Amino acid sequence: MRNRITNLVVSSVLVLTLGVITAAAFTKTITIRVDGMKCAKCSGAVTKELKDTEGVEDAQVNHEKGEAVIKYDDQKLTEAKLREVINGTGFKAAEEKGQ
Numbered sequence: 001m002r003n004r005i006t007n008l009v010v011s012s013v014l015v016l017t018l019g020v021i022t023a024a025a026f027t028k029t030i031t032i033r034v035d036g037m038k039c040a041k042c043s044g045a046v047t048k049e050l051k052d053t054e055g056v057e058d059a060q061v062n063h064e065k066g067e068a069v070i071k072y073d074d075q076k077l078t079e080a081k082l083r084e085v086i087n088g089t090g091f092k093a094a095e096e097k098g099q
Helices: 002-025 040-051 079-087
Strands: 027-035 056-062 067-073
Touching: 027 079, 040 056, 040 067, 040 079, 067 079
Parallel strands: none
Antiparallel strands: 027 067, 056 067
């Protein structure tokens, strides 16, 4: 009986671990420099648009640093789409060097 319970617990842990690893494999975090934000209202507008975008799991936008840190599902979104969303707010997603 004890052996069956141990096997059940070990199997459950393995299944849960595999699920977490699989989910994490599709999540990326990117930092994009955003030009033109002057106040909290500016960063709030960018944050709202990003969070309303399907595939974005979290977005933290800071007008003082001039950046957006975005956690997203890379199976649903691309970095180019995230930049497009930011540009659509009237602010400018700065291009990375080499692009």
